[in-house]
């Protein structure tokens with residue numbers, strides 16, 4: 001009896017599944033050239049970036065975020081979805097719940113995509129609530145300035161910062177999808193930021209949990225399949241259309 005390799009087993013489970021939910025993190029976008037947060041070469045490996053997504057720090061001094069966004073925004077805008085995003089979008093009946101603030105899952109064709117940490121596409125004035133396409137603020141951000149609304153308030157991207165509530169609709173829909181899943185894929189996340197990291201805990205007791213991540217995660221011990229390898233390589237090898 002030839003042992004099925006992990007990709008063959010995963011392809012089989014995907015074909016058999018009725019309702020799949022994928023929880024993704026920054027590790028699925030490194031294949032697009034976007035650094036993740038906690039790997040050795042991640043965003044947080046640079047001391048200066050530790051508070052870039054902290055709400056208190058933003059209110060104290062928004063330039064902490066905007067000095068980071070000056071390079072981060074063009075990097076995210078100019079990069080493309082990669083093979084892992086595209087392979088995920090090709091899986092039928094797959095709901096994507098992402099912690100990422102790029103729009104690569106949407107651009108790759110996944111639907112629905114619930115963004116539990118918001119996204120950078122729009123920004124909101126912290127004084128009057130006016131919303132604007134972040135792209136319209138790029139010229140000011142590129143100059144190293146903090147973008148202000150006509151009312152004088154500071155614009156903040158619709159990204160969920162530490163200390164901020166998660167978007168209610170995306171969270172509620174993510175919990176509902178997880179509770180109905182018979183296959184949960186955790187892809188490219190260290191699973192250390194709650195409450196997003198607790199989402200797999202809403203899956204039914206008899207569902208299958210698959211984790212694909214270069215490094216071990218706190219949930220590996222509960223998974224029916226763990227693959228510590230590169231997401232693009234693994235996802236490209238899936239054979240779900242046969």
Ligand code: APR
Nearest residue numbers: 025026027030036037038099188189190213214215230231
């Ligand atoms: N293939 C597989 N795994 C990868 C790859 C890859 N090509 N590249 C990176 N990884 C793994 C890393 O080993 C790491 O464990 O992806 C994981 C990414 O973890 P983090 O950098 O912690 O990112 P994430 O889990 O998405 O962070 C969650 O933290 O900063 C906040 O709000 C931010 O949404 C983010 C949240």
